[in-house]
Amino acid sequence: MKKRVYVSLVLALILGLGTLVPALAQETIKVGGIGVLSGPYAVYGQAVQKGVDLYVEQLNAAGGVNGKMVEVLWEDDQADATTGINAYNKLVDNDGVVAIIGPVLTGVTKAVAEYAADVGIPMITASATAYEITTDRPSVFRTCFLDPFQAVQMARFAADEGIKKVAVLYDNGDDYSTGLYNAFVAECQVLGLEVVATESAAFADVDFKSQLTNIQSAAPEAVFLPYYGAPAALILTQANELGFETKFLGADGIADIVDSISNKALLTSITYSDHFSTQADSKQAVDFVAAYKAKYNEDPTVSFSATGYDAALVLCDAFKQGSLEYADVVAAIKATNVEGVSGKITFDDHNDPIKSAFILTFDAEGNKVFVKLQNP
Amino acid sequence: MVLFLNQLINGLHVGSIYALIALGYTMVYGIVKLINFAHGDILMVGAYTAVVLVTMLDLPIPLVIVLVILICVLFGVLIERVAYKPLRSSPRISSLITAIGVSMLLQNSAQLIFSPTPKPYPIVLNVPPFKLAGLQMGFTTTLTILISIFLMIILQVFIAKTKLGKSMRAVSEDMEASKLMGVNVNNTITMTFAIGCALAGIGSVLYGLAYPSVSPSLGALPGLKAFIAAVLGGIGIIPGAMLGGFIMGIAESMTKAYISSQLSDAVVYGILIIVLLFKPSGLLGKRTREKV
Numbered sequence: 210m211k212k213r214v215y216v217s218l219v220l221a222l223i224l225g226l227g228t229l230v231p232a233l234a235q236e237t238i239k240v241g242g243i244g245v246l247s248g249p250y251a252v253y254g255q256a257v258q259k260g261v262d263l264y265v266e267q268l269n270a271a272g273g274v275n276g277k278m279v280e281v282l283w284e285d286d287q288a289d290a291t292t293g294i295n296a297y298n299k300l301v302d303n304d305g306v307v308a309i310i311g312p313v314l315t316g317v318t319k320a321v322a323e324y325a326a327d328v329g330i331p332m333i334t335a336s337a338t339a340y341e342i343t344t345d346r347p348s349v350f351r352t353c354f355l356d357p358f359q360a361v362q363m364a365r366f367a368a369d370e371g372i373k374k375v376a377v378l379y380d381n382g383d384d385y386s387t388g389l390y391n392a393f394v395a396e397c398q399v400l401g402l403e404v405v406a407t408e409s410a411a412f413a414d415v416d417f418k419s420q421l422t423n424i425q426s427a428a429p430e431a432v433f434l435p436y437y438g439a440p441a442a443l444i445l446t447q448a449n450e451l452g453f454e455t456k457f458l459g460a461d462g463i464a465d466i467v468d469s470i471s472n473k474a475l476l477t478s479i480t481y482s483d484h485f486s487t488q489a490d491s492k493q494a495v496d497f498v499a500a501y502k503a504k505y506n507e508d509p510t511v512s513f514s515a516t517g518y519d520a521a522l523v524l525c526d527a528f529k530q531g532s533l534e535y536a537d538v539v540a541a542i543k544a545t546n547v548e549g550v551s552g553k554i555t556f557d558d559h560n561d562p563i564k565s566a567f568i569l570t571f572d573a574e575g576n577k578v579f580v581k582l583q584n585p
Numbered sequence: 586m587v588l589f590l591n592q593l594i595n596g597l598h599v600g601s602i603y604a605l606i607a608l609g610y611t612m613v614y615g616i617v618k619l620i621n622f623a624h625g626d627i628l629m630v631g632a633y634t635a636v637v638l639v640t641m642l643d644l645p646i647p648l649v650i651v652l653v654i655l656i657c658v659l660f661g662v663l664i665e666r667v668a669y670k671p672l673r674s675s676p677r678i679s680s681l682i683t684a685i686g687v688s689m690l691l692q693n694s695a696q697l698i699f700s701p702t703p704k705p706y707p708i709v710l711n712v713p714p715f716k717l718a719g720l721q722m723g724f725t726t727t728l729t730i731l732i733s734i735f736l737m738i739i740l741q742v743f744i745a746k747t748k749l750g751k752s753m754r755a756v757s758e759d760m761e762a763s764k765l766m767g768v769n770v771n772n773t774i775t776m777t778f779a780i781g782c783a784l785a786g787i788g789s790v791l792y793g794l795a796y797p798s799v800s801p802s803l804g805a806l807p808g809l810k811a812f813i814a815a816v817l818g819g820i821g822i823i824p825g826a827m828l829g830g831f832i833m834g835i836a837e838s839m840t841k842a843y844i845s846s847q848l849s850d851a852v853v854y855g856i857l858i859i860v861l862l863f864k865p866s867g868l869l870g871k872r873t874r875e876k877v
Binding site: 247248249251252381408409410411414415416418419420422423426439442443446447449450451452468469470471472474 | 587588591592595596598599701702703704705706707708709711713714716721723724725726795796797798800837838839841842845846847849850
């Protein structure tokens with residue numbers, strides 16, 4: 210009897226000490242990361258992930274936020290809105306994250322942003338460029354410029370180059386493509402550029418020859434191509450096959466065309482807007498490129514690694530005011546004024562960053578070449 | 586007028602690829618009354634073979650093309666022996682379901698092995714188009730149309746004049762009677778699959794030259810359209826497959842050029858429905874009546 214009492218007392222003591230241990234341990238700040246980490250668009254999600262992870266690693270090495278380490282829990286949304294929403298629910302309800310970085314693609318971000326805005330949890334996307342994502346959503350921000358903005362910049366770039374006649378080929382089954390198309394055409398009207406042909410293709414079409422033949426017969430000086438890289442590769446190949454030589458103008462989504470095309474010489478005809486260039490010369494950019502190369506053994510060629518880094522920077526900066534309550538963090542983000550690697554970041558009334566667009570092209574080997582910085 | 590002709594040429598290009606694949610569908614259906622749903626995926630197999638042979642083994646292009654055709658034939662024969670032959674005496678629905686199963690197997694295996702990220706097709710033809718009085722014939726386009734027509738003519742001659750062709754016609758008409766007449770039915774059927782898959786192999790190269798993006802689901806949509814082309818022309822009838830393929834290609838391109846790219850599929854399938862309403866056995870099909 211005495212032995213039993215003795216044993217149970219010891220056990221109770223051990224258990225009691227056991228519960229104290231987590232309380233004594235460092236508190237970590239948990240942040241949720243949602244992005245497309247698998248499938249055809251994984252290159253974008255992985256770029257964001259790498260940028261975010263690099264920043265968090267540097268931050269933790271320097272002591273974290275007020276002594277607390279930051280931990281990012283990543284979920285794969287597989288480019289699907291429903292999977293993204295499930296990921297959001299898991300991170301917020303099960304894992305108890307205090308903020309969300311991501312998602313990556315416009316379509317998924319639109320879906321998750323609604324949920325995030327309802328609850329008021331701070332959410333920063335590094336790559337979703339559609340306008341409506343931050344409309345009437347005070348807790349949703351982005352560190353990348355918008356589609357309307359970049360479409361306008363491409364139109365202005367064309368006008369600066371002396372181009373008078375343009376054509377457009379876009380995907381009318383895709384929000385990203387359609388949004389860019391609308392903004393581009395509107396700006397062309399303002400600038401006095403003539404849109405001589407407009408063609409559209411359905412989502413997942415592989416044959417664009419009919420549309421390209423029509424555009425070719427209208428003889429434009431440039432063709433605006435608001436597509437992601439993989440379909441753009443098909444379009445360029447088929448245009449070449451038709452003997453259609455023209456300048457192609459693209460937006461940030463076209464950047465990964467270099468992975469989808471075998472005939473790299475065709476890439477020299479594309480000029481596009483992007484969020485970052487490895488040839489940028491600000492101190493932040495240069496340091497970022499060096500650190501990225503050291504950690505991942507490759508250059509940060511996908512621009513979202515830079516905007517992802519900046520998203521983590523903005524968020525963790527906002528944590529520094531001490532409180533992790535949603536409202537406090539959101540207010541701190543709103544007041545941000547930092548030099549990010551992708552440019553200076555302050556937010557306007559629509560929670561969009563006020564920054565410049567990098568205009569890039571390719572050389573005949575498929576390397577990205579910086580052309581100019583287009584300021585708003 | 587010139588624009589119209591250029592769009593027509595685009596349509597012929599797309600149509601010839603559909604026709605090549607449709608030939609495989611129609612030949613197999615003619616001989617074993619099976620709709621080989623996996624046929625479109627042989628296109629995908631050929632494309633990935635090219636990717637592997639060029640990017641990993643760095644083989645010269647002519648050798649790659651020969652190997653692509655051989656591997657497609659190998660796959661076709663293997664599938665026939667393993668999946669379809671054991672079910673020859675079972676009800677037709679079993680073979681149909683197996684065909685769908687093989688198609689899924691091929692697509693998902695490719696997804697596992699190669700990942701769903703599209704890869705660029707490694708064979709590139711960089712020849713400028715021929716321009717003749719405003720008409721332009723892209724090199725790949727011309728090559729595709731000419732090769733397809735050439736192959737179809739050869740196939741017709743083969744079926745009509747050679748002994749193997751005769752046995753293929755015999756087995757299509759009556760399998761049991763052919764057996765009684767001493768035709769090696771198993772070999773004939775295997776040869777049919779082999780020829781169909783060889784055509785698909787060539788088709789995969791022509792497809793890859795035109796649409797240089799290889800993904801696991803590459804064969805699904807062209808396969809479906811080629812099947813519809815075969816039905817449109819009269820399934821089991823070889824000239825029907827060619828006709829159906831060209832009609833579908835031209836309809837698709839013209840709709841995209843003059844009406845709307847959204848409606849191109851709708852128009853094509855609409856044509857199929859209307860033709861089948863008036864001629865259920867297809868454009869060149871003969872109505873076979875069961876004689877008691």
